[in-house]
Amino acid sequence: MGVRDIFSRAGSAATKKSIPYKEGCIMKKVRIGVIGVGGMGGGHCNRAKTFQNENKQVELACVCDIDEKVARERSEKFGVKYFLDYKKLIDSGMCDAVVVATPHWFHPEISIYAFKKGLHVLCEKPIAVTGSGAQKIIAAAKKSGKVFGVNFQRRLEGVTMKAKEIIDSGEIGEITRTLCIDPWYRTQSYYDSGTWRATWAGEGGGVLCNQAPHTIDMFVYLGGMPVKIEARTRAKIHKIEVEDEVQASLEYANGAWGCYYTSTCEPFGPLHFEFAGEKGKLVIREKEMTLYRYSHPVNEHVKKYNKMFASMEVKKEIVEPGPGISKSIMENFRDAIMKGEKLYAPGVEGINAVEFFNACILSSHTNKPVKIPVPRKTYDQLMEKLKKTSKKKEAVKVQRVTDPKAML
Secondary structure: OOHHHOOEEEEEEOOOOOOOOOOOOOOOOEEEEEEOOOOHHHHHHHHHHHHHHOOOOEEEEEEEOOOHHHHHHHHHHHOOEEEEEHHHHHHOOOOOEEEEOOOHHHHHHHHHHHHHOOOEEEEOOOOOOOHHHHHHHHHHHHHHOOOEEEOOHHHHOHHHHHHHHHHHOOOOOOEEEEEEEEEOEOOHHHHOOOOOOOOOOOOOOOOOOOOOHHHHHHHHHHHOOOOEEEEEEEOOOOOOOOOOEEEEEEEOOOOOEEEEEEEOEOOOOOOEEEEEEOOEEEEEEOOEEEEEEEOOOHHHHHHHOOOOOOOOOEEEEEEOOOOOOOOOHHHHHHHHHHHOOOOOOEHHHHHHHHHHHHHHHHHHHHOOOEEOOOOHHHHHHHHHHHHHHOOOOOOOOOOOOOOHHHHO
């Protein structure tokens, strides 16, 4: 079965029925349907079922996957009905919200249909492969008035929250330079685990739209969105048609510059960020944070001190990041639906990561800097061209669960 057939087959089998809510009833729990349960979706099923067992006002109502074997296994494991067609799940009346965990290209199609049918949506990253696709989801979400969240869980980590607090407080001043080094490692076996993986037609990109979106979101969440990107991408060591290595130069609205690097070619990290400002610098190395406070703002010191080699006092402080937020993205999504709680990761902000990696890919393929927002028509045309170059791929060994943590 080709990737274009994903989530379009009809058919379902029931093991346990959920009773639809009647209009006007007070919502006592959020009934969730998970669409795409072979990989990360399996983890979402586990979380929803755990919350259900702990009486946390969440119910795993049903699941959907085009692979009937996988769908049936999840159905039997969790005691819920399964579907082979996402539209039938959404139209069933069995759920109030869906988690979309399918391959990337199908996120807009499924999410938009769910919004049109009056359901809330929690989407896996990235929310879309293209900026135009992301815009369509956001428009549908706004029109529906339903809750739209994206699974950017790194925002809940203590290091992210503390860094956000420091930067937003103005402690390091206006940001003048950024740096993000985001190393990953994947074997050829990983890329050979699925016919859709690491292809333009099946995935729409490589490390940029698969591994990197969580880090890109954290990067722009803390340092802001660049207005221009010039990038180079390549398949460095893997036999794939998409990129496994990226380097990019960034430019911000205030004139600041930045550097970004990611790949799936380095067996050891660490993840590294730097945010340099007029009054100090924040350095993040995995979970460790170091704050450098300058005795004077840089611009002031440069202009006023007339000694050739005048130095500046810099105070170094190791920052304790704190525990972060214990509530999960799914619990926050539940409370946004039931109580109107503010989302930690609003779906509308999911477009930032999409814009970022679209700009990197377009810049690399045109050998030109790309302004953000990325030209929609130009990028869509590039994707259509690249998708036509995708070659038929045979999986060496099909493996749906590619993240060991997904099934915990």
